[in-house]
Amino acid sequence: MSNVEILPQVAAFLERRHGCFIDGQWVLAEGDSIAVVNPATGQTLCETLDAPLELVERAVQSSHKAFKSGVWSSLRPADRERILLNFTRLVEEHAEELAQLETLSQGKSINMARALDLDATVEFMRYMSGWATKIEGQTFDVSIPLPPGAKFTAFTKREPVGVVVGIVPWNFPLLIAAWKLMPALATGCTVIIKPAMETPLTAMRLAELALEAGIPAGVFNVVTGGGASVGGVLTAHPLVSKVSFTGSTAVGKSVGVACMENMTRFSLELGGKNPMIVLADADIEKAVQGAILGGLLNNGQVCAAASRFYVHRSIHDQFVEALAAAVSSMPIGAGMNCDAAINPLVSRKQQQSVLKHIELARQQGARVVTGGELLEGDGFFVQPTILADIDHSMAVAREEVFGPVLGVMPFDDEDAVIELANDNRYGLAASLWTNNLGKAMNLVPRIEAGTVWVNAHVLLDPAMPFGGVKQSGMGREFGRAVIEAYTELKSVCIAH
Known part of the structure; x- marks a missing residue:
């Protein structure tokens, strides 16, 4: 069989000491490490950080601060679209590097990583970038009786929900990270991605490319670690406005319970038979x-x-x-x-x-x-x-x-x-x-x-909504449906 030669930049990335990506920089901390293993050999590729509580809190505060500052949400939609398209271009330019990281850590075919994971990721990113300029509301002719003779202008507008947490599984680490990241960014939200312990590498590299593309520091953070520890803290945090989870039905149910404590909106893409x-x-x-x-x-x-x-x-x-x-x-x-x-x-x-x-x-x-x-x-x-x-x-x-x-x-x-x-x-x-x-x-x-x-x-x-019924989940990925999931609908009525 013909083996693919590992790129020098991939080898260099694996040799680095890895922390969490917060506020546009890598943050190291004392704590347990998690081995990222090559499924083809059983050998350790590198180690990542099982983020301690203080780093998880720091990531949430960073995302919250970035959202409240308006550094991303207040940009003109066309400027957000331009930056996101630049981000997409960088991912496409680094496709082979990302495909190799995906294959080495997840085990999948390099052919599939190139043709499906990377190509589909780039197409999804390009599609979602365009939504930044297409978020719209409606106008209404209302029949409000009071005060007599008053006239009204009534409309709705969609606004970003705030801090979004995307919890990503290990089967399609890069692609599903993009599924959660891109619609949230297109709408003006800030995002924390929590990748699976087994396969965090492409999400970590994605964060670096996002910063290079012009996405401001704090708008996209990555926190690595265990689902029960890191994921549990993120889903229960009162400053998180939306959780998007892909994974098992059993864990998805616990995510939903945690979110309901703060009435945090959530979507679940779960198992299937x-x-x-x-x-x-x-x-x-x-x-x-x-x-x-x-x-x-x-x-x-x-x-x-x-x-x-x-x-x-x-x-x-x-x-x-x-x-x-x-x-x-x-x-x-x-x-x-x-x-x-x-x-x-x-x-x-x-x-x-x-x-x-x-x-x-x-x-x-x-x-x-x-x-x-x-x-x-x-x-x-x-x-x-x-x-x-x-x-x-x-x-x-x-x-x-x-x-x-x-x-x-x-x-x-x-x-x-x-x-x-x-x-x-x-x-x-x-x-x-x-x-x-x-x-x-x-x-x-x-x-x-x-x-x-x-x-x-x-x-x-x-463009086509994707999601399940029964115990396969709640909510939809893709298309207009996912844009609506990352926005709040505000009604405005002006008397004049």
Whole structure:
């Protein structure tokens, strides 16, 4: 396999002593350190700071002060847009550096880091930069009876909420940091990003680029550390006006409880157990390719990944055979190997969690068609796994695995399969595969999910709202919906 040579600036960044980025500078402090590990080797890349309470407080005060000063929120919208576009340009110019940091710390393919993480991040940043000049209110003709004969001018305006905390998971560290950062900055908010302990590097580098782009000190701070310690303090802080969290449903619930103590607004993008429904008339070849992309993207570590597959019985065996043949031939290796299609999971803990799911499925009667084994070595590899003979009651058909595990089940009746697809506590995403568009349009409204794709899976666009129903979350990312989430709607009525 062909290995990518690590850039000198990446090596230099890893050799630095890392603190928290507050008020436009790196701040070091005494405290515990957290090892950032290369999932391909199990070796430590560098260490970051588990921020002590005083640094977390300093970051909040910095963001609050920057917001109240108006150094960012009071800029002309066109000036904010110009600076954000400059920020976007710098990220694009440093794309290879950021992609390598992402791959080294998260484990994902360097090809995917370049083509998906960085390209999608740049496109999202460019799209959101434009929103700075497009935030608008409405005017109203009102019928207020008092005082008699008075005339009124009434309108609404949107104002930035204040200090925003973005809590970012480890599966797409840079991309999801941008999802939280850019709409908040476009609206005039100040932002604190708390990256995952496992993958803080690209968020830290992003903060440096933001300052270089002209975003004032204190407008974008980064605090590293544990979720319970650092994240818990941030979500419960009275000076924080909005929390945007992406992660597990269990932690998301605790974030919501903490926010409610101060009536802090929050949005949650949580787990999913996303169905892929393949009808009898579907194009099998396209459905198999969709299953590989939808189920094994980022080694299955995607909240919207397809993980339970309902395939019509008439094509079930053909689908499983074709899927297993494709998956079993996928080369496995380190993310920095350009030829590897399957890469390590993010951590030893995640590797063990996925293996436990596979073993439990075996014990409950599932048949391993291909894969299912730990790969020997220092990295956190698990073979991509296809499971058949799945019963809908099995844990692997109901619980989020977050790894390269695809469970396939046959169905006979379309009404019954919709009931099965909906019989889950999650409702993030789903896909429907058919050549009958009329049938698809009839079935889509019956699927309980925030996003439904037809003849595709895991397609996102910055303009299209994304988020879940049921226990997959509250609120939406992207488009106008996320701009509204970072602004307060103020009504103004002038008597004259």
